[in-house]
Amino acid sequence: MQRxxxxxxxxxxxxxxxxxxxxxxxxxxxxxxxxxxxxxPADYQQGETVRIMYVxxxxxWMAMFVYANLTIASAVALVWRHRLAExxxxxxxxxxxxxxxxxxxxxxxxxxxxxGTWWVWDxxxxxxxxxxxxxxxxxxxxxxxxxxxxxxxxASVLAVVGAINLPVIKFSVDWWNTLHQPASVSxxxxxxxxxxxxxxxxxxxxxxTAYFATVLLWRIEAALAANRAAARRMLAEAGPSAAAPRVRx
Amino acid sequence: MSEYLAxxxxxxxxxxxxxxxxxxxxxxxxxxxxxxxxxxRDDPGDGA
Numbered sequence: 001m002q003r004x005x006x007x008x009x010x011x012x013x014x015x016x017x018x019x020x021x022x023x024x025x026x027x028x029x030x031x032x033x034x035x036x037x038x039x040x041p042a043d044y045q046q047g048e049t050v051r052i053m054y055v056x057x058x059x060x061w062m063a064m065f066v067y068a069n070l071t072i073a074s075a076v077a078l079v080w081r082h083r084l085a086e087x088x089x090x091x092x093x094x095x096x097x098x099x100x101x102x103x104x105x106x107x108x109x110x111x112x113x114x115x116g117t118w119w120v121w122d123x124x125x126x127x128x129x130x131x132x133x134x135x136x137x138x139x140x141x142x143x144x145x146x147x148x149x150x151x152x153x154x155a156s157v158l159a160v161v162g163a164i165n166l167p168v169i170k171f172s173v174d175w176w177n178t179l180h181q182p183a184s185v186s187x188x189x190x191x192x193x194x195x196x197x198x199x200x201x202x203x204x205x206x207x208x209t210a211y212f213a214t215v216l217l218w219r220i221e222a223a224l225a226a227n228r229a230a231a232r233r234m235l236a237e238a239g240p241s242a243a244a245p246r247v248r249x
Numbered sequence: 250m251s252e253y254l255a256x257x258x259x260x261x262x263x264x265x266x267x268x269x270x271x272x273x274x275x276x277x278x279x280x281x282x283x284x285x286x287x288x289x290r291d292d293p294g295d296g297a
Contacts, residue, residue, distance in 0.1 A: 037267070042257060047257045047258075047259060048256040048257035048258075048259045048263055049256075049259045049262055049263060051256070051263050051266075051267075052262065052263055052266045055266055055267060055270040056266065059270070094277075095277060098273050098274070098277050101273065102269065102270055102273050102274075105266075105269050106266040106269065106270065109262045109263075109265055109266045109269075110262065110266070112262060113259055113262050211274060211278070214278075215277060215278050215281050218278075218281045218282055218284075218285045219281045219284070219285070221285055221288075221289075222281065222284040222285035222287075222288040222289075223288070225285070225288035225289050225291065225292040226284075226288040226291065226292070228292045229288065229291035229292040232292070
């Protein structure tokens with residue numbers, strides 16, 4: 001892991017990964033959307049609304065997956081002052097907020113026809129709304145200080161403490177009575193969902209994951225390049241004697 | 250075709266769900282790509 005702490009090494013790694021992750025994103029979304037919107041059957045109870053599942057469930061999984069990554073990156077940033085971990089955490093937090101917002105919005109659009117309401121204040125929906133606010137809090141806190149290091153530390157502490165919400169989201173459907181259905185894919189026995197729907201769902205989840213990897217690598221590359229440009233400007237302003245060394249092209 | 254678009258009477262819920270997803274993911278990718286392009290313009294070197 002430490003080897004990729006070096007920004008130059010990271011750039012080589014991301015350069016090698018990006019063609020694969022971006023190709024996977026395009027192909028998986030093409031296949032996944034076709035299956036989700038055309039090839040898969042309507043549900044015998046829910047009719048065509050079941051198609052909302054193919055965007056709602058991957059968005060929900062990503063909301064939690066990204067948060068788990070944010071927690072790890074923040075913990076590494078706090079403990080080892082790992083520069084790349086800080087950059088990665090800052091880069092992924094807005095992405096997690098977007099996935100969570102999508103999860104909430106598509107869930108509402110599914111809830112209205114199937115439950116008869118856009119929203120209920122039950123444990124699952126409320127804990128996911130809380131996740132959304134924690135993401136927003138992270139972004140606000142990370143940018144609230146003139147000293148970026150202080151912002152990073154404060155936001156990292158929030159991310160690590162906020163991780164307590166993840167198991168609450170996961171088990172909320174088992175611990176409390178709720179309109180929301182319990183897990184049907186990640187169960188100890190066989191998934192309670194037919195392969196005709198499971199395969200499109202898993203394809204869409206893979207597409208979301210490939211998309212996340214691609215855009216996250218773009219965002220980290222952008223942050224590293226912006227950092228270098230800022231450092232070079234500071235050196236240049238410090239005077240000709242301290243001018244930035246010429247960089248090999 | 251119009252029967253397909255009607256989504257069994259649930260068009261008002263299914264299509265906005267997909268539309269929002271495409272909109273948000275495309276906007277996030279677009280913003281991130283432009284930030285990367287701009288940052289690389291400021292820092293064209295191989296950045297050791």
